[in-house]
Amino acid sequence: xxxAIDTQLEELKKTILLMGGHVEKSLMLVTTALLAKDITxxxxxxxxxxxxxxDHVLVDSMCMNVIAKQGPVAKDLRLILSVIKxxxxxxxxxxxxxNISYSGKDYLGRKPIVSQLGDIEKMSEIAGRMVKxxxxxxxxxxxxxxKKILMMDDEIDALKAKVFLDAxxxxxxxxxxxxxxxxxxxxxxxxxxxxxxxxxxxxxxxxAITGRDVRHGGKFG
Amino acid sequence: xxxAIDTQLEELKKTILLMGGHVEKSLMLVTTALLAKDITxxxxxxxxxxxxxxDHVLVDSMCMNVIAKQGPVAKDLRLILSVIKxxxxxxxxxxxxxNISYSGKDYLGRKPIVSQLGDIEKMSEIAGRMVKxxxxxxxxxxxxxxKKILMMDDEIDALKAKVFLDAxxxxxxxxxxxxxxxxxxxxxxxxxxxxxxxxxxxxxxxxAITGRDVRHGGKFG
Numbered sequence: 001x002x003x004a005i006d007t008q009l010e011e012l013k014k015t016i017l018l019m020g021g022h023v024e025k026s027l028m029l030v031t032t033a034l035l036a037k038d039i040t041x042x043x044x045x046x047x048x049x050x051x052x053x054x055d056h057v058l059v060d061s062m063c064m065n066v067i068a069k070q071g072p073v074a075k076d077l078r079l080i081l082s083v084i085k086x087x088x089x090x091x092x093x094x095x096x097x098x099n100i101s102y103s104g105k106d107y108l109g110r111k112p113i114v115s116q117l118g119d120i121e122k123m124s125e126i127a128g129r130m131v132k133x134x135x136x137x138x139x140x141x142x143x144x145x146x147k148k149i150l151m152m153d154d155e156i157d158a159l160k161a162k163v164f165l166d167a168x169x170x171x172x173x174x175x176x177x178x179x180x181x182x183x184x185x186x187x188x189x190x191x192x193x194x195x196x197x198x199x200x201x202x203x204x205x206x207x208a209i210t211g212r213d214v215r216h217g218g219k220f221g
Numbered sequence: 222x223x224x225a226i227d228t229q230l231e232e233l234k235k236t237i238l239l240m241g242g243h244v245e246k247s248l249m250l251v252t253t254a255l256l257a258k259d260i261t262x263x264x265x266x267x268x269x270x271x272x273x274x275x276d277h278v279l280v281d282s283m284c285m286n287v288i289a290k291q292g293p294v295a296k297d298l299r300l301i302l303s304v305i306k307x308x309x310x311x312x313x314x315x316x317x318x319x320n321i322s323y324s325g326k327d328y329l330g331r332k333p334i335v336s337q338l339g340d341i342e343k344m345s346e347i348a349g350r351m352v353k354x355x356x357x358x359x360x361x362x363x364x365x366x367x368k369k370i371l372m373m374d375d376e377i378d379a380l381k382a383k384v385f386l387d388a389x390x391x392x393x394x395x396x397x398x399x400x401x402x403x404x405x406x407x408x409x410x411x412x413x414x415x416x417x418x419x420x421x422x423x424x425x426x427x428x429a430i431t432g433r434d435v436r437h438g439g440k441f442g
Binding site for chain 2: 054213
């Protein structure tokens with residue numbers, strides 16, 4: 001027999017997935033804009049952020065309603081608490097995409113440092129896979145995939161370190177490019193943070209399913 | 222008559238305040254280390270972060286217990302949901318302090334750009350007041366003070382913009398100082414983020430007390 005709470009939890013999942021879809025689109029747009037040197041696309045990122053912010057408020061209020069009306073315990077409660085955190089992470093990801101759009105717009109207004117965009121593209125591609133992957137494992141309740149997300153974060157961190165080093169070396173040799181180098185560093189940092197948030201989501205999924213808190217070096221599997 | 226939930230909510234408040242105290246101490250230490258050029262103090266920041274991470278896990282598990290056992294509604298539930306978010310923000314603040322310790326240690330190993338530390342000191346001082354203030358308004362349920370925190374965030378943002386501009390100008394004139402300038406920029410960015418998290422806490426306090434969601438431009442007062 002279906003419980004009333006199941007319908008509400010399904011609604012909650014659907015809403016968070018829609019929100020995640022907005023975040024994915026936002027990340028995709030901001031990177032495409034940067035690589036295609038199409039400043040107009042940055043405006044779309046801001047439009048999507050508004051929707052992400054609306055989702056953010058909506059999801060919190062849905063969670064509060066389910067808790068107040070259904071008095072969930074155990075696995076149901078863990079799922080809702082995870083959604084509250086995932087909601088938070090997705091909203092921050094939306095902010096990161098907007099930050100990238102600002103730095104990206106600045107960067108495109110300057111003399112480009114062409115050699116660097118390859119790494120930014122790779123980082124963005126990994127971040128996109130992490131966002132999508134973390135939401136997939138949330139929907140499917142797949143802790144194995146969640147563990148893979150945690151490992152992808154290392155790749156993105158390594159690329160960020162590379163962008164930092166390369167950009168710094170370039171800035172020292174070409175001080176006239178200091179602003180452009182700084183834009184790239186900030187973009188790389190935002191992409192790294194996007195990856196961190198996807199990692200948080202993966203950790204929350206593991207908690208929702210297994211009840212184990214794997215944050216801060218908690219053991220898993 | 223005292224309700225069982227009141228005792229648990231008081232415990233929760235106490236724990237989050239202790240955690241907030243750790244965050245305040247961490248921020249104070251990292252700035253003092255930077256200004257006093259005392260690298261050993263950075264180690265203490267890492268010790269405190271471990272405690273903050275323990276608090277983080279503990280608070281979440283306390284929140285889950287209160288919800289599961291007491292079935293809170295209305296104001297009690299709003300308080301608990303706010304604590305879940307405040308917990309998250311405080312943990313991130315601990316991370317920011319650790320980030321500052323890394324950039325700070327790098328910075329102290331280089332030829333200093335003396336003129337810049339004044340603004341970093343001011344930012345840190347405002348961030349400290351914001352952390353303390355946001356926790357005070359949480360304990361006292363003071364929405365007026367919460368509104369003041371939201372305004373202090375503008376000050377810290379303006380200082381960050383100044384550090385960015387000054388450091389960039391310096392780096393262009395003195396390319397040998399590119400790394401040092403970048404350290405300062407990253408420290409300023411982390412302090413700005415600390416301010417953002419204190420702002421989040423203030424918004425959560427307003428929600429806990431009034432039930433109004435003032436995030437993303439929601440109106441208040």
